[in-house]
Amino acid sequence: MSDDRSTHAGGSAPAIDGWFTVPEPNSGTGPQLIGSRCPDCGTYAFPPRDGACPNPHCDSDSLNRVPLSATGTLWSFAENHYAPPPPYPAADPFEPYALAAVELADEGMVILGKAAAGVRAADLAVGMHMELGLDVLYTDDDGVDRLVWVWAPSGSDAADGGNS
Numbered sequence: 304m305s306d307d308r309s310t311h312a313g314g315s316a317p318a319i320d321g322w323f324t325v326p327e328p329n330s331g332t333g334p335q336l337i338g339s340r341c342p343d344c345g346t347y348a349f350p351p352r353d354g355a356c357p358n359p360h361c362d363s364d365s366l367n368r369v370p371l372s373a374t375g376t377l378w379s380f381a382e383n384h385y386a387p388p389p390p391y392p393a394a395d396p397f398e399p400y401a402l403a404a405v406e407l408a409d410e411g412m413v414i415l416g417k418a419a420a421g422v423r424a425a426d427l428a429v430g431m432h433m434e435l436g437l438d439v440l441y442t443d444d445d446g447v448d449r450l451v452w453v454w455a456p457s458g459s460d461a462a463d464g465g466n467s
């Protein structure tokens with residue numbers, strides 16, 4: 304309770320520590336998810352974790368934190384028309400939002416996330432190229448924007464027919 308400052312106007316911070324990077328505004332780099340990778344067999348895990356390798360055929364008892372691909376292919380998606388139950392913060396009035404499951408370009412695992420603001424299910428198609436971004440999940444009591452990762456269609460791939 305030592306926060307007696309009146310300078311709590313704005314700023315941003317991750318809603319969840321350690322799951323993704325938040326680049327400086329002018330760094331020219333985008334955000335990346337942070338996963339765990341087994342140094343022995345190369346198995347990835349997200350969210351990041353410590354301890355033994357999740358691969359049952361691997362004896363490694365340590366995992367390394369590694370940045371994950373910021374791009375991937377849309378594997379599945381849905382649209383949520385209902386406000387999430389507490390403790391998840393919901394906009395009031397509630398606005399429907401799309402959820403995207405994206406298969407990461409290099410790791411091949413599927414990461415679920417909200418679609419970027421303004422992207423609705425009608426804008427999405429399985430097989431689209433997607434790109435990681437950040438969006439404000441909620442603003443906390445100190446006025447800090449709490450960020451979460453989001454998926455957005457990248458480039459002009461939306462016009463692609465999706466043929467393999």
Ligand SMILES: [Zn+2]
Pocket residue numbers: 341342343344345346356357358361362363
């Ligand atoms: Zn392993």
